[in-house]
Amino acid sequence: MRIDALDRQDLRRAPQRLARIVLRDKAGLFGLILFVLIVFLALAAPALSPHDPLQQNLRSSRQPPAWHDSGSMEHPLGTDNLGRDMLSRILVGTRVSLTVGFFGVLIASSIGLVFGMTAGYMGGRTDSAIMAVTNLVLSIPYLLLVVVVASVLGRSLLNVILIFGFTNAPLFVRITRGEVLRIRTSGYVESAISIGASRHHIITRHILPNLIGPVLTVATFEMSGMIFYEAGLGFLGLSVPPSIPSWGNMLAAGRQYIQFSPWIATFPGLAIVVTSLSMNLLGDWLRDVLDPRQRRSS
Amino acid sequence: MIRRKKTHGHTPHPPRSEPILSVKDLSVRFNTVDGVVHAVNSISFDLYRGETLGVVGESGSGKSVSMLSLLRLIPEPPGEITSGSAILRSGDESVDLISLSWKQMNRVRGRRVGFVFQDPLSSLNPLISVGKQIREIIERHNIARGPAAKHRSVDLLKQVGISDAGNRYHSYPHEFSGGMRQRVMIAIAIACNPELVIADEPTTALDVTIQAQIIDLLMKLKREMGISVIWISHDLGVVAGIADRVMVMYGGTGVETGTAETVYRHPRHPYTVGLLGAIPKLHQDNKRLVNIKGNPPSVYSALRQCPFAPRCPWSFELCTQQRPPLFALDGNEVSDSGHTSACWYDLEHDTRRTEDVV
Amino acid sequence: MQRYLLSRVIQSIMLMFGVLILVFFLVRLTGDPARIMMPRDASPADIEAFRDAMGFNEPLPAQFFHFMTGALQGDFGRSLHYRAPAMRIVLERMPATIELSLAALIFALIVAIPLGVIGGSRPGTIWDTVCRAVGLVGQTIPNFWLALMMISLFSVTLGWFPTFGRGGFSSIVLPAVALGLFPLGKFTRLVRSAVLEVRNEDYVRTAYSKGLLDHRVYTHHIFLNVSVTLVSIVGVQFGYLLGGSIYIETIFAWPGVGRMINEAVQARDFPLVQALAFVSAAFIVLLNLLTDLAYVLIDPRIRYED
Numbered sequence: 001m002r003i004d005a006l007d008r009q010d011l012r013r014a015p016q017r018l019a020r021i022v023l024r025d026k027a028g029l030f031g032l033i034l035f036v037l038i039v040f041l042a043l044a045a046p047a048l049s050p051h052d053p054l055q056q057n058l059r060s061s062r063q064p065p066a067w068h069d070s071g072s073m074e075h076p077l078g079t080d081n082l083g084r085d086m087l088s089r090i091l092v093g094t095r096v097s098l099t100v101g102f103f104g105v106l107i108a109s110s111i112g113l114v115f116g117m118t119a120g121y122m123g124g125r126t127d128s129a130i131m132a133v134t135n136l137v138l139s140i141p142y143l144l145l146v147v148v149v150a151s152v153l154g155r156s157l158l159n160v161i162l163i164f165g166f167t168n169a170p171l172f173v174r175i176t177r178g179e180v181l182r183i184r185t186s187g188y189v190e191s192a193i194s195i196g197a198s199r200h201h202i203i204t205r206h207i208l209p210n211l212i213g214p215v216l217t218v219a220t221f222e223m224s225g226m227i228f229y230e231a232g233l234g235f236l237g238l239s240v241p242p243s244i245p246s247w248g249n250m251l252a253a254g255r256q257y258i259q260f261s262p263w264i265a266t267f268p269g270l271a272i273v274v275t276s277l278s279m280n281l282l283g284d285w286l287r288d289v290l291d292p293r294q295r296r297s298s
Numbered sequence: 299m300i301r302r303k304k305t306h307g308h309t310p311h312p313p314r315s316e317p318i319l320s321v322k323d324l325s326v327r328f329n330t331v332d333g334v335v336h337a338v339n340s341i342s343f344d345l346y347r348g349e350t351l352g353v354v355g356e357s358g359s360g361k362s363v364s365m366l367s368l369l370r371l372i373p374e375p376p377g378e379i380t381s382g383s384a385i386l387r388s389g390d391e392s393v394d395l396i397s398l399s400w401k402q403m404n405r406v407r408g409r410r411v412g413f414v415f416q417d418p419l420s421s422l423n424p425l426i427s428v429g430k431q432i433r434e435i436i437e438r439h440n441i442a443r444g445p446a447a448k449h450r451s452v453d454l455l456k457q458v459g460i461s462d463a464g465n466r467y468h469s470y471p472h473e474f475s476g477g478m479r480q481r482v483m484i485a486i487a488i489a490c491n492p493e494l495v496i497a498d499e500p501t502t503a504l505d506v507t508i509q510a511q512i513i514d515l516l517m518k519l520k521r522e523m524g525i526s527v528i529w530i531s532h533d534l535g536v537v538a539g540i541a542d543r544v545m546v547m548y549g550g551t552g553v554e555t556g557t558a559e560t561v562y563r564h565p566r567h568p569y570t571v572g573l574l575g576a577i578p579k580l581h582q583d584n585k586r587l588v589n590i591k592g593n594p595p596s597v598y599s600a601l602r603q604c605p606f607a608p609r610c611p612w613s614f615e616l617c618t619q620q621r622p623p624l625f626a627l628d629g630n631e632v633s634d635s636g637h638t639s640a641c642w643y644d645l646e647h648d649t650r651r652t653e654d655v656v
Numbered sequence: 657m658q659r660y661l662l663s664r665v666i667q668s669i670m671l672m673f674g675v676l677i678l679v680f681f682l683v684r685l686t687g688d689p690a691r692i693m694m695p696r697d698a699s700p701a702d703i704e705a706f707r708d709a710m711g712f713n714e715p716l717p718a719q720f721f722h723f724m725t726g727a728l729q730g731d732f733g734r735s736l737h738y739r740a741p742a743m744r745i746v747l748e749r750m751p752a753t754i755e756l757s758l759a760a761l762i763f764a765l766i767v768a769i770p771l772g773v774i775g776g777s778r779p780g781t782i783w784d785t786v787c788r789a790v791g792l793v794g795q796t797i798p799n800f801w802l803a804l805m806m807i808s809l810f811s812v813t814l815g816w817f818p819t820f821g822r823g824g825f826s827s828i829v830l831p832a833v834a835l836g837l838f839p840l841g842k843f844t845r846l847v848r849s850a851v852l853e854v855r856n857e858d859y860v861r862t863a864y865s866k867g868l869l870d871h872r873v874y875t876h877h878i879f880l881n882v883s884v885t886l887v888s889i890v891g892v893q894f895g896y897l898l899g900g901s902i903y904i905e906t907i908f909a910w911p912g913v914g915r916m917i918n919e920a921v922q923a924r925d926f927p928l929v930q931a932l933a934f935v936s937a938a939f940i941v942l943l944n945l946l947t948d949l950a951y952v953l954i955d956p957r958i959r960y961e962d
Contacts, residue, residue, distance in 0.1 A: 132674070136671060136675065136678060141940060147917060148929055149685065151929075228798055238921070262804075272801065276798075
């Protein structure tokens, strides 16, 4: 039901409202703190790791975590099948995940912005061609596409980043195009065009600022998704080479020993869950703050 | 009483029998994230059998919220009825709508009180055929069941003037024009022979030509079925043509009430004066439209003063210190109607009232 | 309506052509398909012989022509590993995957619909919080990890369910739950927010104004309209289920397409991979068509447009 007076008040109180949303959403704040912590752990991983994550020691292989009867504080989270320290490997594994997520999203959103804006702004055949390719890629089950391309290209960090960057781009193309179309046909941009604003002015002053919110929100969710998928590829033995400690590679090893040494699979999975949780909370929060149209009612 | 040529079922004399609906001190607020919105501030009014009460005011004056809250049709939360009573009388039986349980309320809605809403397109479920949407209310209140219910639904469609009703029963709302959709809404509203129909701006979303048809239809049904009507509108012209009595709302409360005749000819509240001044009249060339200066009141604070005081040319200290009560204007030349006005300034005698008169 | 459906069918056929082109080029991404299909330690002579046998020496347009004419007749060549027509092997594996996907979907819907409706109809309550939590859990727990954890707990420790294989109801429980968790979260979020939105629609107020009881308003007015949104996403989620089945079928040794994709990729059996990609995409496209059809059946507004 409409209360007109409310809308007017809404505008007048916008800054306070923003501050209130930021503070009210404790989950979002928690996500942000968690995310900052994870980034810190990734940067400081070598200093924080108690052991060399690559050092094998078959004599102390598959040691359970410290709280088990046969565990020890020497390896707080136990060791894997080759006697490598789990805690150190998880800390260093953060780097692979965040690198893939960050650069993957960077590439995907850059491609998406360029092609999405071109499609949305030019319209006509250019638009049709770009959207045809976009829809084609989106129609194939995503994981299948990633798995096939990864197996064709071979295992390397760069390949993984490129795969996620390119296969994720269509999503950003679609969102960017949709936003550009919406903004272009909005009253204020049409009136800007009608008084002779240049294309450059329209793009930099009206379209780009409006794109930041939705793209940043999607980027956060997609970064979480890429960390997920990287681990999945690693699990299938298709991500970074086995010599690099990554959560996916650790899970792949853990699967072999799930029956007797479940911790080898448990901890890297938990690391994924926590990272993904932080980004999803952050994403929800960003959507609330940056994209008022999608703000949840509460 | 002076009779106008174009009238829609005006009752010859203001009914002085017992009102079928008595609302006393009803207050509604919305608890939003931005604070409490005092949408309705202790409104009181009576509705008599067979009459049409026109409720007029700007958007945000609380006219829809106050009427919808009578039947708990506002979203709760954030909405909350904080005080008041609303006695619905039928014969010797009377119930207080405000204190009814949800279950009891469900037996009143649709059965004893029907509704016609503003936008018939959004007010009808797009995925359900119009026939089923009528039939649903008939079966809910056990008026009829099965084939009989369907038969009655088709009859209702005929009654509201939809041709080929038997086939149109199966149509969906989007296949109807705006006017026809509103006819369907009216069929739903009258399906269970209610005592009261609340029409919330029923013609606002319609073309001007269709408006008149819908007004005629509702007024005809009202006369035939002896229904009382609360007609909410911001259109003073529409209300002038159909209402027996008018309540002018401002800042979530009724500021002036009286027969349509009295209120329009002898407005006694500065806001009403302003409103009437803002209507363009034919044959009055070169006369500037008077507009009301300022903005509608902030509803974030509870009413402790006259809500209109900041915009009122007649306001004085008392207006901002104390909320004016409803003054009965009986005892003057337009006293036939129970004319009341919530104003500290006596416009008729051009004098200030004092607290003592309360 | 007919024109709408016809245009969707034509779009789908065009899309399948696009998929074929994509599948053709995917294995040629590196420029040397023979190299990626042969074992790493294969001798140059072996690779050359293989290249010749597979026709990779022909000019690209000729290869494309051969591939397309074959593919249009359902012939994607012979599986290098199984030494049998790739298409036939893939189709044999489809029923197991459809069974698992359906089980996962049903699990997700059975939990998500009531939960989402309860949460959406009582915003701010504990149910609402549960809804949001389930939505978050679905998005943050990787299904392959969940599968491993469930095997560790329910199969190894408690011995309630078999660790792998297909046969009988108990064998499908764990894989279906693991695969269904993600759509479960998605559906819960979606149903909750749709209920929240529909609840405030004018026609729901009309329904209440008629004196209808809450359960009738929910089943006949709110849920009917929520289901339109739900139908549109169920089809999309099937695409995810096919992808997710790569992990789940591998972990539970479920004899379906997902596990075969992993095996084919590991064995570098690319004719089989091509057939698998095509069939999966075709399946998704077909499902999307069915979704559109369901849409038309539920929503009279689309039926009416032409």
